Amino acid sequence: MTTNRRDFLKVAGTAGVAALVGGRTAGAAPVRRISDDWMGVLTDLSLCIGCRKCEWACRKVNGLAPEEGEPMQAYEDKSVFEQRRRMDAENFTVVDRPGPVDSKGNPIYVKKQCMHCNEPACASACLVAAFHKAPEAPVLYDESVCIGCRYCMIACPFYVPGYSYDDVFTPAVKKCTMCFDLITKEDKIPACAEICPEGVMTFGKRSELIELAREKIRAAPDKYVDHIYGEYEVGGTCWLYISSTPFEELGFQTDLDDVPRPALTKTFLSAVPMVLIGWPALLIGAYAFTNRGEESDREETKHIEEG
Amino acid sequence: MSDTSGEAVTWQALLADKLFMGQPFKRYLRGLVTPFNAVVLIIMCVGIPITVYRFLIGGLEPTTNLTDNSPWGLWIGFDVLCGVALAAGGFVLGSAVHLFGMRQYYPLVRPAILTGFLGYFFVVVGLCYDLGRPWRLPYPMIVSYGVTSVMFLVGWHVATYLTVQFLEFCPAIFEWLGWKKVRKWAVWLTIGATVFGVILSTLHQSALGALFLLAKGKVHPLWYSPYIPIFFFTSAVIGGITMVIFESMLSHRVFHSQVADHDPAETDRLVIGLGKAASVLLFTYFCLKWIGVAHGQTWKYLNTGYGYWFLLEMFGFVLLPCFLFVIGVRIQSAALVRFTAVVTVLGIILNRLNVSIITFQWNLPDRYFPHWMEFAVTIFVVTLGLITFRWIVNRMPVLYDHPDYPPEH
Known part of the structure; x- marks a missing residue:
């Protein structure tokens, strides 16, 4: 399918x-x-209550929280929703309240994190290949080779990577890993999905999640928008969303086409060998031509002098 | 004993001759007290502490206004993008003279190549301020290869091209040092270096534009186009030519003693010739840009704030200088051509800043404006470039032909 x-x-x-x-x-x-073996997460935005427990769990599991731990109550503070937030070096996931409300008048919340693109722009942008897509699906970053040019941040269509600008000697790009270690080594699910009290997120194979999303939309066509965000956007992502409110009203990038981002620079890069081979030929030709012209000039002068 | 003292004398004489321009050290130092140098000193007094603060104490956070939404600021937008575009004069003039046989421009080649070399060198210096871990600068060459990245291409090419431009400038260095045999080899390498330099320049000038291909949706649609590599290349050639005009104007004011034997009428003729080339290229560039608008179907954005800004760039800084160049050539006014060159240079700076900063993330509410330390570092780096240029021009045969080595053309 x-x-x-x-x-x-x-x-x-x-x-x-x-x-x-x-x-x-x-x-x-x-x-x-697209691999059928890729894992992914389906986020059903109609279920999210904005409790931000996922933020708490994310910071804990990624070692971003202080060692003694953070009180969960700190995350009950609703004032953060007054501003639109994005992911940064300290928060690999954020819950946002973009404004719209559902049919019962409850605000819609949007949980954001790395989309784990099928063909990641960051990976094609990186000049030291610090990013790669793991066979299990997460897009991973290797700090040990990063020079800090931040081109990945320019390239990311979802405004995901954060940079630790305040770190003087070891600044690095920071982003969600889909809890790579938990899902590959400990047979667990991502921390945000694990802690969610409302079951907003379903972790599983991407191909099966798309089936599940279709079934949900089919079962309640009046409730859901007929769009699985991430199925086709920029060639598809492994983090998928369904929603009861149109995605454009929720601050999602809905102007993205289906073309995987790496394709945008492929045409240019494939022209490189043409320049490398074609240019010297043309230039040396021009050089030979202009010099030949000079030689014939000289011969002409010689003839005139002799004549 | 006498041997060593004799050696010491020649060594000191050599030092005085090569470094202090033939003057005793004290007189040389006294000669350094000028208003210009006083300004340079102030810039150093600000720039050096900020440099220490940036690299060893505060890092990027307190010295820049960079954010996660605006990861590239003034140091990339101006120091790198404008720096590279405006340093294109070396390859443009080099290929015109060495490859296309336009021998009359020979007197402008060396200053253009020196500007190119120093331009690129200080682009890399500026880049180091911006990189999170600048000491890893050689990583793309020796540690990890991101071959799918346009940035990888840019990195390799800028590094290689720096070497090539150094080779191209070597004859001047060897003439200064009086190494005749080595100089002969260096001159012999020039043609090869020029061809290689043109290839590298074509690729990385356009690649700097191609970097933004991935930022579809972030660069404003009027500036975003699949043709952006061609736009960047064409405008860089224009930038190179106009910078050569601009720089010859400055050189003749600042280093007038060195160009004493230049015939001003001949210099004017060259400047007007360059103006002619620039007018044709500007017109080509103007048409290409509109093909970009037509291809992207972005007409609807013209009647917006960004649209007016785009029209200002296109008409005020591309078409207007194009016509001014035409008039300057018609009435044979080198002064008008020089003025127009400055307008064109400003236009190219405006274009690079529009793509990378001003219209970047146009759909997000938060705007980036550089921190004062970002401006200070940029001024500091440009000043370093200027005084290095002056140091070299005052010592090596750049603006004039060395008496021992008459030009071969």
């Missing part, structure tokens, strides 16, 4: 190329854009 036309074309294209280049690559598995 998740195989769309582009995937089909991709596979078909790969097969076509393989057929052209012959038997050696024919046996290789075709490169798939």
Whole structure:
């Protein structure tokens, strides 16, 4: 079901190329854009009550909270909702209250964190390959090679990465890891999903989450907007959202197309070898041409002098 | 004993000759007391402590107004983007003279290459202030390769091009030192270095624009275009040419003793020739930019605040200088061409700041404005570039031909 036309074309294209280049690559598995094995989280915004326990758990599990721990009561402070917040170096997830209310008059809350793109812009932007998409789906960052150019922050369409500007000697990019260690080594689920009292987040295989989201929307078409945010945006993300309020009213980037971000620079990068090979030929040609002109000039003068 | 003292004398004489411009040390020091140097001293007194504060005490937080929404500020927008675009004169003039046989521009090549080299060098210096961990600057070359990144291309090319421009400038250094044989080799390398320099410049000038391809939706649609690499390259060529005009104007005022044997009429002729080239390129650039608007179907944004800003850039700083250059060439007015060059340079600075800062994140409410220390560092770095340029021009044969080495053309 998740195989769309582009995937089909991709596979078909790969097969076509393989057929052209012959038997050696024919046996290789075709490169798939979307893996059925990727994990993900489906966030049902219609259930969120804005308790911010996920923020508390996130800071705790990521070692952002003080060692003695933070009181959960500190997160009951509703005044933070008066401002629009984004993720930063100290908060890998934030709950925002963009303004709209549901049919019962309760405000809608939006829990934000890294979207874990299928084809992450940050990874294609990084000049030291500090980002990579793990086979399990999380987009991970390796501080040990980062030079701190912050191009990933320019590139991210979801305004996710934060930077620890206040750190003099070891500033770094900070963002959600989908609790990589918990989900891969301890067989647990991300801390935010674990603590959520309302079951807003469902952790599972991305392909199954999309099925689940479809079922939810189908079962209550009057309640939900018919849009799974993250299914196609920028080529798809592993963190998905469904909502009872249109996404554009909730501050989501709804002007994003389906094109994976790395594709935006691929055309330019593929023109690089053309310049590398074409330019010297043209320039040396020009050089030879102008110098030839000079030589014939000299010969002409010689003729005139001799004549 | 006599041997060592003899050596010492020549060593001191050499030092006086090469470093203190043939003057005794005390007179050299006295010569340094000028109003310009007093300003330089004040800038140093501000810049050096801020540098220490930025790198060792406070870091980026107290010295900049950078935020998570505005990760790039003045140091990238001006020091790097404008710096590289305006340092393009080296490759433009180098290729015009060495590859396309426009020999009459030969007197302008060396100052242009020196400006290019120092421009890039101080771009890297400025970049170091901005990088979170500047000591990892060589990482993309030796530790970890992000080959899918346009930034990776920029990094490699700027590093390589710095080396190439150094090679291109080497003949001047060897003439200064009097190393005739080595100089011959260096001159021989010039053609190869020029070709390589053009390739590298084409790629990284356009790559600086291509960096913003990933920021779709963040750069205002009027400035965002899949053609942005071509826009950046074309405007960099214009920036290079106009900076050469601007700089020849300054050089003739500041270093007039060195250009004493230049015929002012000949210099004016060259300046007018460059103005002609700039007018054609500006017109091309103007058309390309509108093709970008048509291709992106962004007409609807023209009747907005950002639209008026865009029109100001396009008409006030691209089309207007284009016409002024045409008039300057028609009436053979080097003064008008020089004035127009300054307008054009300002236009290119405006364009780079528009893309990277002014219209960046146009759809977010929070705006970035540089911290005063960001301005101070930028002024400090530019001043370092200027005094390095002056130091070299005062010693090496840049503006004039060394008497022992007549030009080969």
